[in-house]
Amino acid sequence: MRRTQASDPAALDGPIEALRSGALVVIPTETVYGIAVNLERPEALKRLWQWRGAEERPTLHIGDRDDLRRVVG
Numbered sequence: 045m046r047r048t049q050a051s052d053p054a055a056l057d058g059p060i061e062a063l064r065s066g067a068l069v070v071i072p073t074e075t076v077y078g079i080a081v082n083l084e085r086p087e088a089l090k091r092l093w094q095w096r097g098a099e100e101r102p103t104l105h106i107g108d109r110d111d112l113r114r115v116v117g
Contacts, residue, residue, distance in 0.1 A: 068092060078105075083115060 059069045059080070066085040071078040079095075079102070081088040096102065106112050 063088075066091070068095065 059071075062069050063080060063082040064085075066082060066088040068088065068091055069080040071080055079092060081092050083089060092102065104115065106115065
């Protein structure tokens with residue numbers, strides 16, 4: 045696991061590459077830890093289900109309506 049500093053402009057390079065490759069990425073916030081996955085990589089979602097448990101449905105956060113249309117059809 046790699047940790048990056050948010051103040052570094054290149055801090056997102058590693059997490060972006062990890063998401064592209066189908067890895068899970070942990071995103072710490074002030075209140076909770078989020079887990080990011082690339083929904084275009086089915087194996088990433090499968091990893092999330094294996095780690096979290098299929099009966100515990102995650103919250104989905106999306107960037108815009110076009111992303112919503114892609115996810116729900």
